Amino acid sequence: MVSTGVVPVLITTFLASAVEAIEMVTIVVGVGATRGWRSTIIGTVSGFGVLALVILILGAALQGIPIGPLRLVVGALLLVFGLQWFRKGIMRVAARGLAGMAGEQPEEAAEWTGPGIDWTAFVLAFKGVVLEGLEVAFIVVAFGASAGQLGAGILGGVGAIVVVGGTGLALHQTVRRIPRSFLQLIVGILLTTFGSFWSLEGLGVNWPASDGAILGLLVIYVATATTYITLERRRAFGMRAAA
Amino acid sequence: MVRAGSWIVGFFRFWYHFIIGDDWTMAAAVFVGLVISAILNSNHVVAWWLIPIVVVVMLGISLRRASARR
Numbered sequence: 001m002v003s004t005g006v007v008p009v010l011i012t013t014f015l016a017s018a019v020e021a022i023e024m025v026t027i028v029v030g031v032g033a034t035r036g037w038r039s040t041i042i043g044t045v046s047g048f049g050v051l052a053l054v055i056l057i058l059g060a061a062l063q064g065i066p067i068g069p070l071r072l073v074v075g076a077l078l079l080v081f082g083l084q085w086f087r088k089g090i091m092r093v094a095a096r097g098l099a100g101m102a103g104e105q106p107e108e109a110a111e112w113t114g115p116g117i118d119w120t121a122f123v124l125a126f127k128g129v130v131l132e133g134l135e136v137a138f139i140v141v142a143f144g145a146s147a148g149q150l151g152a153g154i155l156g157g158v159g160a161i162v163v164v165g166g167t168g169l170a171l172h173q174t175v176r177r178i179p180r181s182f183l184q185l186i187v188g189i190l191l192t193t194f195g196s197f198w199s200l201e202g203l204g205v206n207w208p209a210s211d212g213a214i215l216g217l218l219v220i221y222v223a224t225a226t227t228y229i230t231l232e233r234r235r236a237f238g239m240r241a242a243a
Numbered sequence: 244m245v246r247a248g249s250w251i252v253g254f255f256r257f258w259y260h261f262i263i264g265d266d267w268t269m270a271a272a273v274f275v276g277l278v279i280s281a282i283l284n285s286n287h288v289v290a291w292w293l294i295p296i297v298v299v300v301m302l303g304i305s306l307r308r309a310s311a312r313r
Contacts, residue, residue, distance in 0.1 A: 077262065080273050083298065084264040087305055135261060196294045203281045205290045217295060224299050228306055235310050 047129025072202025082191025089185025
């Protein structure tokens with residue numbers, strides 16, 4: 001098997017990008033609203049320029065690698081990274097349910113009134129876009145290339161940034177209410193599922209039911225998440241009751 | 244020179260954060276699980292079951308450890 005369907009690639013890369021785009025948009029809108037928009041927009045556009053360059057270079061490099069070793073390396077990386085989001089998602093959903101980012105305020109609130117570029121706004125917006133976007137740029141390109149659907153992967157990633165960015169500019173309080181922790185949990189489960197599948201396929205291991213094993217893994221990991229969220233809540237409740 | 248140094252530090256910090264994250268034992272367990280899966284597979288032993296077990300068990304251990312720290 002060489003390629004995975006377009007729909008799972010689009011869904012996974014869209015959701016993965018949406019998780020980081022929420023934070024990215026919160027930072028950019030927060031900086032723009034408090035320090036002024038001109039330097040914030042220049043910083044944001046420069047940040048996206050760097051990300052586009054990373055995607056171009058990484059995409060070209062990954063397409064030249066044979067699919068077997070690519071799936072082993074990318075699958076293992078997605079697995080260890082996906083597990084981190086899986087774990088964080090369980091902890092955050094257990095603690096806060098479906099709450100968004102409301103209440104978390106961006107730093108540096110003083111408005112810039114001087115001439116020229118406001119370097120604080122530029123650097124905050126640039127770093128916000130590059131730091132939040134770099135991991136996702138890697139996930140989008142690696143996931144797309146391993147699935148044999150690089151175009152769909154990039155489309156999913158860019159689509160999420162456009163949708164979340166558009167929502168952020170139109171209604172910036174709404175973006176902060178999107179349940180980021182829950183999205184992070186879903187993406188963690190998806191990345192862990194595909195990471196498990198691809199890393200073992202890259203080793204030459206045969207899965208029972210071939211691609212159908214992806215669905216089986218998904219069911220096991222969703223059941224694991226539900227069980228651990230329940231256990232974490234009980235543990236937290238027990239601690240509060242004992243205190 | 245200082246800028247090149249900070250780029251190199253940033254590069255390694257990115258990969259450390261990406262692979263190791265908050266709990267290095269999960270990445271180590273995945274690595275060991277993949278090595279054992281490769282050995283089993285090269286000896287024609289069914290190996291697909293190991294990684295899902297590693298994932299489920301390590302998540303439980305890591306969550307328990309994080310709860311104990313809080």
